[in-house]
Amino acid sequence: MEKKVRVIIPNYNGLDFLTECIKSLKKQTCDCFDILVVDNGSDDGSRQWLKKNKIPSLFLTRNRGFAGGVNAGIRISNTKYIILLNNDTIVFEDFVENLLKRIETSDRIFAVNPMMIQAHRRELIDDAGDGYSIMGWAYQRGTGEKTDCYEKAEFIFSACAGASIYRTDLVKKFGLFDEMHFAYLEDIDLSYRARLAGCIIIYEPKAKVYHLGSATSGSKYNPFKVRLTARNNIYLNYKNQSDLQLFINALPLILGIVLKGVFFLKKGFLKDYIAGIIEGVCTFKKCRRVDFEKVPIYRIMAVEFELLLGALRYTVHFIKRRL
Structure with a gap:
């Protein structure tokens, strides 16, 4: 019987996490899915373990990053849906079932984000969907807040x-x-591209997963992560905002860059942050940009309004975490 869902797990030197992740998938309440591990050139024994345990896998010869790894898996997948799953997760038994139920309620739904719970503090949210702000700041909804504060399904800007x-x-x-x-x-x-195309994205709290976090990069902040995030922020704004938007949003975007610079100065990563900004400015023209001639103005305006709301939500969340 042809499966409806493929679970794609990108892996780079994540042998310590793969066992529990895959074990939890094998306990699901539905059997409508198959598993594909995309190994990004691991050298920690992951490949040998995957072969020994006969886990369906795609072995890449080098580390192509998260984007390159999952894309390789997506390109060879013909299922109606895909679930992208970090290797440092443990999913609840009805995880796949609840995600599938929600996404099938409307053809307009592009993606559904589950309740991601901190693995070491299981009463706290890790991620309840991602947001983005007019200042160019991405944020995880609910991080560090109680799980019972996020028990309602709702629209979100982005799926994690x-x-x-x-x-x-x-x-x-x-x-x-x-x-x-x-x-x-x-x-x-x-x-962002899906939103500009008229799709919606939903947070579904009935689907739950424990997430360890930063298993591949090693920590919340490190030189590699700070540099790439700074660079990618430049890419993201250039690709998904029209010239008029970039002009209108220039001041908040510049303010956002400066404030983040102050933050990373205090964290000891200012050099890496500046390196990422410089790389982004020097290379952003290589990005494939949205064709805004095909995007109705009302969609651009709707997303712009969400970016304004995103700044407000980020501020409220920031204050709540420090009270």
Whole structure:
């Protein structure tokens, strides 16, 4: 029987996490899916373990990053839906079932984000969907807040590609994940394109997953992550905002860059942050930009309004976490 869903797990030296992740998938309440691990050139024994345990896998010869890895898996997938799942996750038994139920309620739904819960503090949210602001700041909804504060399904700006379900045909139609990103913000970039195309994205709290977090990069902040995120922010704004939007949003975007610079100065990563900004400014013209002539003005205005709301929500969340 042909499967409706493919779960794609990108892996780079994640052997310590793969066992529990795959074990949890084998306990699902439905059997409408298959699994594909995309190994990004691991050298920690992951490949040998996957072969020994006969886990369906695609072995890449080098590390192509999150975007390149999942794209390789998506290109060879013909299921109606794909679930992208980080290797450092443990899913609840009805995870796949609840994601599938939600995305099938409307053809307009591009993606559904589950309730991602902190693995080491299981009463707290890790990610309840991603947001984006007019200042160019991406943020995870609900991070550090109680899980019972996010028990309602709702519209969100972006799905986190660490544990979300997508319509395969639309992911391919919108150009897959941008491999210029390599890693970080590529999921917000893709969701942004989907929103401009008129799709919606939903947060579904009935689908739950524990997430360890930063298993591949090693920590919340490190030189690699800071540099790539700074660079990719430049890409994201250039690709998904029209020239008029960039002109209107110039001041808040510049303010956002400066404030982040102050933040990373205090964290000891200013040099890496500046390097990322410079790289982004020097290379953004290589990005594939949205064809705004095909996007109705009302959609651009609707997204612009969401960016304004995103700044407000980010501020409220920032204050709540420090009270």
